Amino acid sequence: MSQFVVSGTEQINGEISVSGAKNAALPVAMASLMGHGESVLCDIPDLRDIRNIVKIIDSLGAEVEYKNNQLTVNPDAVDKIQVPEDLAQELRASYYILGAFLARHGQAETTIPGGCDIGDRPIDLHLKGFKALGAEVTIDGTFVHIEAEKLTGAKIYLDYPSVGATMNIIMAASMAEGKTVIENAAREPEIVDLANYLNVMGAEIKGAGTDVIRIEGVEELTGTEYTIIPDRIEAGTYLIMGAVTGSELYVDNVLVEHIKPLVAKLKEMGVRIEEDVDGVKVNAKSDLKAVDVKTLPYPGFPTDLQAPFMVLLTQAEGESKVIETVFENRFAHVEELKKMGAEIKEKKIGHTAVVHQTPLTGTEVRATDLRAGAALILAGLVAEGETTIKEGYHIERGYENVIDKLRGVGIDIKKIGNS
Numbered sequence: 001m002s003q004f005v006v007s008g009t010e011q012i013n014g015e016i017s018v019s020g021a022k023n024a025a026l027p028v029a030m031a032s033l034m035g036h037g038e039s040v041l042c043d044i045p046d047l048r049d050i051r052n053i054v055k056i057i058d059s060l061g062a063e064v065e066y067k068n069n070q071l072t073v074n075p076d077a078v079d080k081i082q083v084p085e086d087l088a089q090e091l092r093a094s095y096y097i098l099g100a101f102l103a104r105h106g107q108a109e110t111t112i113p114g115g116c117d118i119g120d121r122p123i124d125l126h127l128k129g130f131k132a133l134g135a136e137v138t139i140d141g142t143f144v145h146i147e148a149e150k151l152t153g154a155k156i157y158l159d160y161p162s163v164g165a166t167m168n169i170i171m172a173a174s175m176a177e178g179k180t181v182i183e184n185a186a187r188e189p190e191i192v193d194l195a196n197y198l199n200v201m202g203a204e205i206k207g208a209g210t211d212v213i214r215i216e217g218v219e220e221l222t223g224t225e226y227t228i229i230p231d232r233i234e235a236g237t238y239l240i241m242g243a244v245t246g247s248e249l250y251v252d253n254v255l256v257e258h259i260k261p262l263v264a265k266l267k268e269m270g271v272r273i274e275e276d277v278d279g280v281k282v283n284a285k286s287d288l289k290a291v292d293v294k295t296l297p298y299p300g301f302p303t304d305l306q307a308p309f310m311v312l313l314t315q316a317e318g319e320s321k322v323i324e325t326v327f328e329n330r331f332a333h334v335e336e337l338k339k340m341g342a343e344i345k346e347k348k349i350g351h352t353a354v355v356h357q358t359p360l361t362g363t364e365v366r367a368t369d370l371r372a373g374a375a376l377i378l379a380g381l382v383a384e385g386e387t388t389i390k391e392g393y394h395i396e397r398g399y400e401n402v403i404d405k406l407r408g409v410g411i412d413i414k415k416i417g418n419s
Contacts, residue, residue, distance in 0.1 A: 004373075004392040004403075006380030007412035008362060011247045014409040018235045018253040018279075019045040019400040020069065020228035024190040027167045028197050028228060029053050030096035032073040033062060034104045034171065035201050037223035041071040044228060045400040048393065052091040059084050060097075074223065075104075082109035095123055095164065098146055099171030102135055107147035125162045129169035132156045133176050153178030153217055161186040161211065161297050167194055174203040176217040185213045188298040189229060189258045197226045232258035233304045234399060235280070237374050239263075240308045242282035243271045244315055244378050249409060252279040261301040265291055265309070269316060290318030290357070295326050307333045307375035313355040314342045315382060324351040333372035336365040340379055340387070362387040367394040374399065381411065 020043035030053065032039040044050055046069060054071070057064045061079040065072045081101055088094040088111045101108035112123065123144070127137045132155075135148040153176050158165060166186040171194075173180035185191070187209055195208035201221040207213040235254040242249030243266055256263065256275050263273055263280075268291050272283040290313065295303040303326035313320040314337065324330045331353055334344050340363055343356040362385035367373030373395035380387030389395075392415065395402060406413050 001390070002392040002396075002415055002417040004377065004389040004395065005414050005416060006362075006377055006387045006389065008383050008385060008387075009245060009381055009411060012242070012245050012249060012381075012409045012411055013247060015250040015252055016238050016405050016409050018230045018238065018251060019043070021045075021190060021193070021231040022047055022049060022398055023231075023233075024193040025050060025071075025228050026053055026093035027096050027171075027190070027194045028226065029057065029071060029073065030093070030100045031171055031194060031198060032071075032223065033057065033060070033075040033078060033097075034100050034175070034198075035221040035223040036076060038072060038074040039201075039223035040225040041073070042069065042225070042227040044069050044071045045231065047400055048397045049091055049093065052087060053093060056083050056087050056091070056094055056097070059087065078105075081105055081107055083111070085111045088112075095126065096168060096171070098126060098130065098144070099168035102130060102146055102148060102151065102172045103175035106149065107145070109143070109145045112142040112144065123164070125158055125160065125165035126168045129156050129158075129165060129182075130172060133169075133172055133180065135172075151176035151217070153180040153215070155181045155183070157183045158185060160184075163188050163191065166191055166213070170195060170198070170205060170208070170213065170215065173215040173217060174198050174205060175219070175221070176215075178217055180215040180217070182213040182215070183211065185211050186297060187211060189232060189255070193229045197224075200224045200226055229258075230255055233302065233371075235259055236262045236302070236305045237308050237378075237399070239266065239280060239282050240305070240312050241378055241381065243269070243284040243288070244312045245381050246284045248281065248283045248285070250279060250281045254279045256280060261299065262305055262309070265293055265301065269312070288312070288316040290316045290320040292321040292323075294323040295330075297326065303327055303330055304371050306330060307371045308378055310334075310344070310353065310355060311337065311375050311378040311382075314344070314358055314360065314379075317357050320355045322353045322355060324353075332368035333375050336368065336372065336376060337379060339363050339365055340383055342379075359384065361385060364388045364390065366390045367392055370394045370398045377406070377413070
């Protein structure tokens with residue numbers, strides 16, 4: 001089991017580049033199975049989750065090749081409809097086979113998927129959408145089977161703007177007969193990326209990025225070439241990294257419109273932000289001010305940046321509050337930060353954490369999930385001494401070449417063991 005060892009640093013400097021978005025690459029990779037012929041997907045980050053989805057695509061019988069951040073998929077030889085159970089448990093995004101294969105093959109099977117343990121993430125809204133389109137759903141324990149002789153467009157209202165459900169329903173509806181309207185849809189940039197890819201393949205999807213998406217079903221899709229958007233969560237983590245170390249850092253390959261809530265909070269804390277067409281420079285030479293933050297579905301403050309941002313708040317003068325509204329178990333990193341000396345009081349009612357400015361001290365901690373792991377790296381940067389982060393494999397699920405990238409801006413970090 002891998003561990004990351006980080007030494008405290010006064011400042012970092014230079015330029016760090018953002019990779020393609022994992023949370024866009026995963027559904028787009030699965031959607032490539034919907035088209036006839038070959039798709040070539042570019043800027044696909046080299047991550048554990050990506051390697052797992054490549055294994056899934058291969059297991060289904062498709063031709064697949066992944067090298068140099070390019071994923072090539074030809075699904076014409078697909079001869080299976082079920083994701084192997086061990087791979088489904090490794091990767092939550094394996095559930096995208098349901099929408100993709102329901103559209104292309106009329107049926108799909110998988111077990112309820114795994115992923116980070118950050119709270120209850122049921123797929124009931126996905127299944128509700130499939131049923132509305134005319135599919136029959138069978139659930140046996142953790143096993144899900146869906147099938148439909150014909151999918152028919154429908155009006156679907158999501159009780160919650162679920163990203164996964166919105167994506168799965170978009171895929172299924174893109175080849176349904178007639179028109180589908182998804183109301184209270186999620187608005188994340190990754191959804192827009194999926195819709196853009198499907199449209200290039202021949203789909204007719206309008207409104208992605210708003211809360212009402214309209215889809216006119218088409219008979220078939222054709223493989224194409226497509227480039228994934230930059231990862232907004234990786235970009236946000238690096239901006240926070242520059243701020244927490246009081247550094248001047250340029251983060252390259254950033255779409256600023258995707259991280260507006262974070263940029264606004266950084267400015268509120270006294271961090272200078274300079275934007276250009278390619279990226280963002282963060283300059284945090286002055287004292288940081290305490291702020292309150294509340295996570296919300298996009299375009300609100302992202303839950304995936306809550307843990308890294310909480311580390312920043314431990315270095316801000318005054319009292320800050322963090323309210324988590326998206327996942328109920330997203331404060332697992334609090335106990336780990338407390339081991340390092342952080343003064344954080346967690347209130348179970350309202351999912352609120354109250355954070356005070358405190359110096360941190362290096363010690364042994366555990367990455368409870370992907371974003372908690374990133375937060376602990378940031379904490380290690382401002383801690384006195386050395387911090388050892390156990391279960392570091394979580395971090396490599398979402399940050400490509402993280403060791404090399406961080407060393408490139410002057411960070412003393414090493415990996416011990418294999419993931």
